Amino acid sequence: MKIIGLTGGIGSGKSMITQYLIDQGIAVIDADQLSRDIVKPSTPGLKKIAESFGQEYLLDDGELDRAKMGELVFKDKEKLSLLNSLLHPILRAEIKREIECFRSKGHTLVILDAAILIESKMQDLVDEIWLVYADQETQIERIMKRDGFTRAQVIARIGSQMPIEEKKKHADIIIDNNQSPEKTIEQVKKIVSAAESN
Ligand code: ADP
Numbered sequence: 006m007k008i009i010g011l012t013g014g015i016g017s018g019k020s021m022i023t024q025y026l027i028d029q030g031i032a033v034i035d036a037d038q039l040s041r042d043i044v045k046p047s048t049p050g051l052k053k054i055a056e057s058f059g060q061e062y063l064l065d066d067g068e069l070d071r072a073k074m075g076e077l078v079f080k081d082k083e084k085l086s087l088l089n090s091l092l093h094p095i096l097r098a099e100i101k102r103e104i105e106c107f108r109s110k111g112h113t114l115v116i117l118d119a120a121i122l123i124e125s126k127m128q129d130l131v132d133e134i135w136l137v138y139a140d141q142e143t144q145i146e147r148i149m150k151r152d153g154f155t156r157a158q159v160i161a162r163i164g165s166q167m168p169i170e171e172k173k174k175h176a177d178i179i180i181d182n183n184q185s186p187e188k189t190i191e192q193v194k195k196i197v198s199a200a201e202s203n
Pocket of ligand 1: 019148186
């Protein structure tokens with residue numbers, strides 16, 4: 006079984022490609038969803054957060070106060086490292102569990118959809134990295150349209166991520182999504198069949 010890490014900056018078109026892969030019946034692990042699941046009420050992840058950061062980071066209904074936690078880790082890098090050190094091992098274990106689940110079902114290809122694959126040092130979990138790439142102006146225009154953000158808001162979000170040129174250094178395959186969705190899907194079809202055949 007081959008495991009592919011699919012990554013890309015905000016607005017690069019990763020969700021569009023992931024949706025196509027799901028529609029084709031390919032096994033996709035959603036790392037972003039898993040990272041939310043592992044801090045749901047009554048999980049070991051949320052218990053760790055409460056122990057390390059205090060009960061004040063939980064809402065009355067037992068959910069994580071994402072806004073408050075986000076605010077803290079955004080301005081304090083040490084707290085961000087602490088949070089990551091609590092949650093990354095749990096996230097990795099969950100990803101491994103899903104990989105094994107797909108393996109036992111006989112899948113030959115699994116896609117790990119993870120925007121922060123490289124930042125979270127999850128490269129060792131995958132055999133190959135595919136990077137979805139759109140140039141910055143295209144990214145900006147698509148996100149402004151998708152999310153209704155101003156240009157400055159989009160630039161701030163892009164700026165908070167690892168620069169795409171840095172990500173390119175880690176990629177085995179770059180999916181160019183500067184043209185039409187059809188052109189992009191053509192590339193994806195080719196690399197999927199190549200990945201399935203070896
Ligand atoms: P990401 O998941 O990487 O943030 P999305 O897949 O949501 O990005 O794409 C960002 C926006 O751009 C979406 O509204 C999507 O429909 C649109 N989009 C993606 N790829 C293309 C393309 N090749 N041409 C035109 N619009 C696109």
